Amino acid sequence: MEQHEKIISLIFRAIDEVNEFLPPESRLEKTSETVLSDKFAQGALDSLGMVNFIIALEQLIDQEMGVSLSLADDLIISEQHNPFQTVGILADNISVLFKNNKMVH
C-alpha cells in the first residue's frame, strides 16, 4: 500500500474511534471529502472532537508506521490554510510531513 493510501486508511480508523463518541446523526463518513475541522461548515468536529481525533490518529500512525508525530504542532493552522479541513487535505499534509522528514522518529 502506498504511503498516502496508508495514511488515508489510518485517518478512517481514527474516524471510527471518534464516531464512538458521536450521536448517530453526527457521525463522520469515511470519504476524502469529509469535513473534519471548519468553523463555517456543519458536521465538522467540535474542539473536543478534534482533540480526540488528533490523538487517535497520532497513536495509530505511531503504532502502524512507527512514526511519532505531534500533528497539532507540526501542522500549523492559519487564516488562509487549515491543514485539518478535510480528510483529503489532512492526508496530503501528513504526506508532505513524511516527505520533508519533519517528524520525530
Next chain:
Amino acid sequence: MKKHRCLLISDFNVENLASYLNHGKTEPVIEATATPYGQTVPSLMGKNDQDFDFLVVWTQPQSISASFGQALNFERISHDQILKEVDEYCSLLIQRARQESHMLIPSWVMPTCFRGYGQLDMREGLGLANVLSKMNIRLAENLNEQKNIFILNAQKWVESSGQKVFNPKMWYMAKIAFGNEIFRHAAGDIRNFCQAVNGQYKKLVIVDLDDTLWGGILGDEGIKNIRLGGHDPIGEAFVDFQKALRALTNKGILLGIASKNDEALALEAINQHPEMVLKQKNFAGWRINWKDKAQNIVDLVSELNLGLQSVVFIDDQPIERAHVKETLPEVYVPEWPHDKMLYASTLLGLSCFDMPFISQEDLNRSAMYASEQKRKDLKSSFGSYDDWLKTLDIKVQVERMDSGNIQRIVQLLNKTNQMNLTTRRLSEEEFREWAEIENHWVWAIRVSDKFGDSGLTGIISLDVGGNKGRVIDFVLSCRVMGRKIEETMAHVLYYYARELNLNEIYAEFVPTERNKPCFDFLQSSGFSHDQATRQFRWNLEKKYSLPPSIELERPALCYES
C-alpha cells in the same frame, strides 16, 4: 425503555465518558451530563434538582487531598494528615448521598508512568503507592454503611486498558486525566451497574457438556476417556472451568445443562467420573436429549421460574451459539474461545454476574432450587395438589419492615416481575420515605417448609384513606408461587385491614408485559373485579380465610408500647 439519567461530577474533563455513556450501542439507555470540571466540592454541595437517577463522582487523589498533592512532589507528609482529608471528603459524599438514589465512586489510581519512590513505593509511612492504597481502603471503610454508594474499582480499568490508559496530551489539550480506553471500561461498568441495580444481572448459566464441561464426545469415547483432570493441560483446564462455575453458585448463580447427549450416560458421567467437580446436585435443572437446544433452554428456564433475560448460555460450538443467539435474543451468549485453556478465565471475566447487593437468599439460592427438585419429586407421588401442600409443612412468617429487612424488601420489589401488582421500582431511600408516611403500612413475608427456608419472598403494602385500604404492593417471588402463599398474603391483608377498622380493601392492577400471573391470581382470588378500572375489591365484612395448608405467624399491628 427506561432512560437512566446520570450526573458526572469530576475534577477533570469527563465529557468523553459522558459521550461513551450517551452513545452506547447496547442497553441500558443512559443520559449523562457532565458538570464543569474542577468544581467537585461546589457540585457535591449542590442539590439534585434535575432528578438524576445516579451520580458518578470521579476525582484524582491530589484534588481531594492537598497533602497527597504535596506527597506527589516527594515532600514528607504525614499519612495520617492525608487520611484525615479523605475523611473530610467522605463526609461530603455521605451528605450528598442522602438526596441521591445511588452514587458511584471510582477508586483512586495513579498514572502508570509515575514511579514514585520506586522499590520503596510500598514502604509504610513513605511510599505513594502505600498511601494511595490506604486512601482507597479508608474511602471504602468510611462509605461502607452507605448502601446507596458503590465504589468502582478503577484499578481494574487501568489494568485492562494497556498502554492507552494515560495520555499526557489529553491532559494538556483538554484536561482529560485518562486515555479513552479507561473511559470505555468505566462506561461498561456503569452500564452494568444500571442493569444490576434493576435486577437485570444474570442468574442462570446453562452449559453444554461435550467439549464444554469436559473434553471429547462422551457418547463416542465413553466415561473413562473424556478429558477431565489428570496430568493433562486440557483436562486440568476443564477442571478449573468447572471450579469457576461452582464458585458462581456460591454467589447465588444457578447452573443448568442443555446438551445433545444421552441423559442416562451424561448423568452417570457427572456422578461417577472421579474428576468431576460439578455433581448433579450442583445443577438446578437440565435438558439432556436430542431436541433443539433453544427449545430446551426455554423449557428449563420455565421450569426454574426465571426469565430468558436471566440466562447465560455457554457452548463450544459456534453454530449452537449462533442458533440460540438468533432464536432467543434475550439470552446472553458470550463469544467463547476455541482454546479450552481459556474457558475458566473467560468465565471469570464476564461482568454480567455483577450484583449490587448479595443477600442471604442469593447465597442460599442453589440449595433452595435443590429443595425445589425434592418438592417436585414428592408432588409427583401425590394425587391431590392440596394433599401435597399439606405434607410440605409450609410456614409463613409476617414481619414489619425494619432496618434489618429493608434492603432485601427493596431488592425483591425491584426484581420481581411476575407476581407484582404495580411493578413500581424504588430505591431503598425512596421506599423508606414512602413507608414512613402516616397511613402507609408495609409487611414482609417469609416462607419456609420442611425442605428449606425460602427467606423473605413477599411484600404487601397498604395505603389507608378513610375506611378503605388500597393495596399498593402485592409482590411474591416466583420461587414460592403456587403454594397458597398468594392466598395467605390476601388473608394477611384482610386481617390487618380489620385491625385498622377498615370496611374494604382494593387493589388496582397495573399491567406489564410480565405480570399476568398476578392478574390471574387476583381473578381467581375471590376479590370482585371491575374491568373498566382494573380494580379488585374485598368487602371486609366477609372473611378471607387462611389456606388450611399454611401455618401463619404474624406480629401485632403496632409495636406494643
